[in-house]
Amino acid sequence: MKNFWNYNKEYSKLRKNILFSIDKALKSGNLFFGNELYKFEKTFNRLNSSKFGLAVGSGTEALYIALKCFGIGVGDEVITVSNTAIPTASAITSAGAKIKFVDINENYLIDPHQIEQNITKKTKAIIPVHLYGQSCDMDKINKIAKKYKLKVIEDCAQAQGARYKNRYVGTLGDAGCFSFYPTKILGGYGDGGFITVNSQKYFEKMRRIRFYGIESLNKKNKFYGKYYSNEQGINSRIDEIQLSILNIKLLKVNEFINKRRKIAKYYKNKLKDTSLKLPEVGIGNKHVYHLFTVYHKKRNEIFSKLKKRGIKLNIYYPYPIHMMKGYKFLSRNKKLKLKKTEKLSQGIFSLPLYPELSFKDLEKFTKSLKSVMKSI
Numbered sequence: 470m471k472n473f474w475n476y477n478k479e480y481s482k483l484r485k486n487i488l489f490s491i492d493k494a495l496k497s498g499n500l501f502f503g504n505e506l507y508k509f510e511k512t513f514n515r516l517n518s519s520k521f522g523l524a525v526g527s528g529t530e531a532l533y534i535a536l537k538c539f540g541i542g543v544g545d546e547v548i549t550v551s552n553t554a555i556p557t558a559s560a561i562t563s564a565g566a567k568i569k570f571v572d573i574n575e576n577y578l579i580d581p582h583q584i585e586q587n588i589t590k591k592t593k594a595i596i597p598v599h600l601y602g603q604s605c606d607m608d609k610i611n612k613i614a615k616k617y618k619l620k621v622i623e624d625c626a627q628a629q630g631a632r633y634k635n636r637y638v639g640t641l642g643d644a645g646c647f648s649f650y651p652t653k654i655l656g657g658y659g660d661g662g663f664i665t666v667n668s669q670k671y672f673e674k675m676r677r678i679r680f681y682g683i684e685s686l687n688k689k690n691k692f693y694g695k696y697y698s699n700e701q702g703i704n705s706r707i708d709e710i711q712l713s714i715l716n717i718k719l720l721k722v723n724e725f726i727n728k729r730r731k732i733a734k735y736y737k738n739k740l741k742d743t744s745l746k747l748p749e750v751g752i753g754n755k756h757v758y759h760l761f762t763v764y765h766k767k768r769n770e771i772f773s774k775l776k777k778r779g780i781k782l783n784i785y786y787p788y789p790i791h792m793m794k795g796y797k798f799l800s801r802n803k804k805l806k807l808k809k810t811e812k813l814s815q816g817i818f819s820l821p822l823y824p825e826l827s828f829k830d831l832e833k834f835t836k837s838l839k840s841v842m843k844s845i
Contacts, residue, residue: 473783474652478825486717494713502685505712512719517629517637519645519665521672524712525679526705528626528648531662532560532596534705535644538674539620541566541593548587549596549624550579551789552810556648557598557624558790566593570791572807576751577601577762577817580809581609588613594620599628599638601785602654602729602759603751607633607641614642622646629654630726632755639665649715652823654729654759655722657715661707678702726757728824732831733758736820739835743842760785761822767845768816774841780834784818 480487494505506524514522525531541547542565549557551570561568569592571583579597595614597605607623614621621642625631629647631638639645647653649661666672673686682702684690692699718725733756737747746764750756762785765771772782789810790796821834 490713494709501706503709505709509712520667522665524707525662527660528662529556530705531646531664534678535622536564545593546591547594551791553598572809578605581606596622598624601762602628603754603756604633604638627759631757634753657711659711679705725824729758732822760819762819764816766816782818789814
């Protein structure tokens with residue numbers, strides 16, 4: 470198992486359909502905002518049980534657009550976690566707001582009990598990150614948000630298809646933000662993102678922000694369809710070629726998830742008797758296992774021994790954002806301590822998991838890992 474992740478086997482299976490679809494998209498004469506986009510948006514919303522939704526350039530831009538749509542910017546604070554991908558933080562600061570980091574629970578998800586005590590008059594939103602493939606405790610989060618009149622923007626980049634009490638992530642808050650980066654549950658062969666939202670008013674505003682503030686829905690607007698900025702927007706287009714690929718893969722998402730869950734089940738069965746802390750599934754959750762993340766206090770020793778056997782693993786994420794040089798300016802409190810976040814970051818690592826991973830490779834890997842575990 471030389472690569473932690475590889476798309477070549479998947480591409481070999483889908484190559485004929487992908488090339489046909491790309492050719493069709495190119496022949497349509499539309500490189501942006503064509504049939505592939507509208508087909509994708511309609512299908513994604515249907516499969517995710519979303520009222521409204523729009524495709525954008527990336528998961529980072531999805532978060533940024535949602536924040537701007539809700540009027541969150543300079544002088545405002547947004548509560549989120551530090552054990553997440555940098556885009557969660559960069560979207561907030563790009564919108565002009567400040568981040569208020571809170572600690573996590575044992576499942577690596579935002580601890581609802583830490584939220585309320587960190588709310589100030591400047592707090593305008595909460596971004597719960599559905600990390601590794603399962604939902605945060607959205608009932609508690611939404612209850613707090615309602616009490617303090619805060620917006621809830623779900624970061625669903627790693628959890629497409631995950632459910633919380635039989636509802637899809639992305640439909641539980643005010644907006645849901647997804648990523649189609651290649652390694653994701655629904656990964657393209659480039660970049661892309663999506664925003665789901667329950668309000669038509671916000672949906673229309675997000676559509677304008679996506680493309681320079683140009684009105685493309687409300688025909689009553691005198692500048693409808695004209696090159697005129699109704700409000701400050703950005704360029705967050707996703708091209709028809711990328712969408713033609715995503716349209717093929719979108720219909721296979723449940724298949725991808727089922728394979729991921731089978732691999733996760735295999736890992737749990739084979740590694741249950743080791744000293745590794747294996748992933749736990751929260752109450753009411755359907756975990757889609759974007760990543761199979763484990764914890765061990767002797768991670769570095771495990772890594773070193775596996776490396777000698779030609780096995781290289783990944784860590785998501787080795788450095789919490791509040792400890793990164795680029796984001797230290799965010800906190801005036803230099804004594805900011807997120808005990809669980811910092812502790813877990815020193816021992817977490819992820820095992821290879823993607824749909825095309827063969828059980829033969831899994832067997833070889835788990836044998837090596839178990840052998841290493843016995844020697845430490």
